[in-house]
Amino acid sequence: MKLSQPSEKVISYWVGTNSVNKLEYALTHGNYKTRQLAAEALEFVGRPSSIPVLLIAIDDKIKNVSIAALNTLEHLQDSDELIKSIVRKRFDWLKRLREKEEKQKNKRAKKHNIYRWERASKKSFEMVKERLKRPIR
Structure with a gap:
């Protein structure tokens, strides 16, 4: 059974009608774009009952869905210490991920000086060729 994916307009309509x-x-159950939009929409209309679904969504394979769910959890968190610690750990994970990407970007931009060393055999071969060109005495 193939489900149709809701568009941004439909999701914004659901936000307006509080269809949590x-x-x-x-x-x-949506595709990655729908999951991201739904996680962002739950930030505005979500209830504490949405927290279990968001906790599952922060482990999503798609990074943007995970980040949107994390931001929504941060917004919805009550005085629950478990959720606060989960959000804090995930934000630390996100910070490390961004630092790693920045480090890789800087590494790619860095130019390396590569020196070509002459091989001894090539140098001796060139020397023998030069000697053969000289006349014999």
Whole structure:
């Protein structure tokens, strides 16, 4: 069974009508773009009952979905210490990920000086060729 994916307009309509159940379903079963939009929309209309779905979404394979769910969790967190610690650890993970990407970008931009060393055999071969060109005495 193929499900149709809701568009941005549909998701914004769900936000306007406070259809939290539909947004949670889209976050669970949608494609990556739908999951990201649903996670961002739950930030505005989400309830504490949305937290379990968001906790599952922060382990998503797509980084943007995970980040959107993390931002929504940060916004929805109550005084629950477990969620605060999870959000803190995930933000540390995100910070390390961004630092790693920045480091790789800087590494690619860096030019390396590569020196070509002459091989001894090539040098001796060139020397023998030069000697053969000289007349014999």
